[in-house]
Amino acid sequence: MLLIGVSVSLTFGRRLLLATICAVAVATIYVAQPVAAQIGRDLGVPEAGLGLIVAVGQAGYLIGLVFLVPLGDLLDRRMLIAGHLLVAAAGMVVAAAASRLGLLLVGLAVAGLFAVVVQTTVAFAADLAAPTDRGRTIGVVTSGVIIGILGARVVAGSLAALWGWRSIYAALAALLVVLTLFVVKLLPADRRRVHATYGEVLASLGHLLRERLFLSRGLIAFFLFASFGTLWSGLALPLAAEPWHLGTAQIGLFGIAGLAGALGAARAGRWADAGRAERVTRGALLLLAASWLATGQATWSLWMVVVGVIVLDFAVQAVHVSNQHLLTAAYARRTSSVVGGYMLFYSLGSALGATVTTTVYSIAGWTGSAILGAAFALCALLMWAGGRRAVAQPTTDVLT
Known part of the structure; x- marks a missing residue:
């Protein structure tokens, strides 16, 4: 402790x-x-x-x-x-x-x-x-x-x-x-x-997995960043192909659009401070799923891609900030372990999205990748719906 x-x-x-x-x-x-x-x-x-x-x-x-x-x-x-x-x-x-x-x-x-x-x-x-x-x-x-x-x-x-x-x-x-x-x-x-000893702190990570709030937010992050990884690891494929044939530098400029969307979500922290973290999470996950309707049009409209990228990065960052706000408030005495454990879900989700999107693209093209990204977003929404009661329940903020 x-x-x-x-x-x-x-x-x-x-x-x-x-x-x-x-x-x-x-x-x-x-x-x-x-x-x-x-x-x-x-x-x-x-x-x-x-x-x-x-x-x-x-x-x-x-x-x-x-x-x-x-x-x-x-x-x-x-x-x-x-x-x-x-x-x-x-x-x-x-x-x-x-x-x-x-x-x-x-x-x-x-x-x-x-x-x-x-x-x-x-x-x-x-x-x-x-x-x-x-x-x-x-x-x-x-x-x-x-x-x-x-x-x-x-x-x-x-x-x-x-x-x-x-x-x-x-x-x-x-x-x-x-x-x-x-x-x-x-x-x-x-x-x-x-x-507490180092061994006790490490053991507490296993205890966190039995905490409903931590697990629900971790699973939301897993699917959230699987959707994020699907976009950013796969978007270069349709942009470099017919009819665009964009180069590496040109494709990299889409990162600026993503940056604008993510920075726009900085206000999500203020909304969380005002007690609206749950509403922000729900709305942002719906936006995330909807963003794939625009990003999925990469084979014929670059402007639709720009819109989709901005919305997706805004949604991902808004949920990410809200998740960390809830977790650091609930586990205020072990914020480092909680953030580290949460980010494991983030990393594994990103790796899944990055790995699967190229395989899906080779089979079903960018439309298939877009459906995959939207499916990950809907899974995150389901995790949020299933874990809503966990936010209102007390947590056990102890090291075991």
């Missing part, structure tokens, strides 16, 4: 710093996607092995969610965040200097493992915020995650074109070091009395 220390003022500057940490840290995982082919040519990696360059960071991230994020319920999170950033920076240095595939994979795995600083940051932000301002704070900070995911593709492509793929990892390493200095200088110490 732990006791949260005295609340401090969470200024705009601190919110901005926390959001920037999320953006840069999550970018370390996603920048490999647009430049994997260039890396492969430089290091002599066959096409069949390019998937490893992208997958190794995500694998490290999954491990970190289980074994590193719960440390936030035991240690001073200011120093934990600083330490994670420094180790992630070291991973980026190794990746930038790698002369062979094995060394590159080591660097990317280390960076991915410690990129879970994102979840420690979100949990810390939720605890620093006043209860009446928690949703707004989570909305601002998690906007950094969306900026990192979608912006990484655009920035990585530009840097690689100018100075090569190594410049991407060198720039990220420098940013991570600078952020470490800002964390130590600007964030408050996280002094708490802790009466």
Whole structure:
């Protein structure tokens, strides 16, 4: 069990710093996607092995969610965040200097493992915020995650074109070091009395799976991000095909539309603070399903795709913020473990959507992928409907 220390003022500057940490840290995982082919040519990696360059960071991230994020319920999170950033920076240095595939994979795995600083940051932000301002704070900070995911593709492509793929990892390493200095200088110490061991905190993750609120929100996230992964891992296929034949840079511009939609959902945090998290979740999931009616028209209308992308990313971010608001409020004494456990559902759902959409596209074209994405959205809506009573029920906020 732990006791949260005295609340401090969470200024705009601190919110901005926390959001920037999320953006840069999550970018370390996603920048490999647009430049994997260039890396492969430089290091002599066959096409069949390019998937490893992208997958190794995500694998490290999954491990970190289980074994590193719960440390936030035991240690001073200011120093934990600083330490994670420094180790992630070291991973980026190794990746930038790698002369062979094995060394590159080591660097990317280390960076991915410690990129879970994102979840420690979100949990810390939720605890620093006043209860009446928690949703707004989570909305601002998690906007950094969306900026990192979608912006990484655009920035990585530009840097690689100018100075090569190594410049991407060198720039990220420098940013991570600078952020470490800002964390130590600007964030408050996280002094708490802790009466649990690391083993007890890890065991509490299993206990969470028996909590109806946590499980229902986790399953919503699973299907929510399966729908998200279906779009962003599959959209390039119809856009590069007849009749558009768009290039990588042109396809990357659709990320700007997604970014606009996601940032527009930052207000979802304010709505959650006002007690409307459930209504926001229901409305956003309906929007998510409806967005596929527009995005599914990719074979004949790019404008419909833009509309669909904006609506989908707005809906996903609105639900994501509402979920985390509910969970961090319900489990206020172990926010790190709760956020880490919740993000496991997020990661597994994203992986499912990304994997299945390409298979479905090869069989049924983009129409099939759109139906798949809409089906995932409807499954999330069903999970929400089935778990509504869990929000009103008391939770057991203890470590076992």
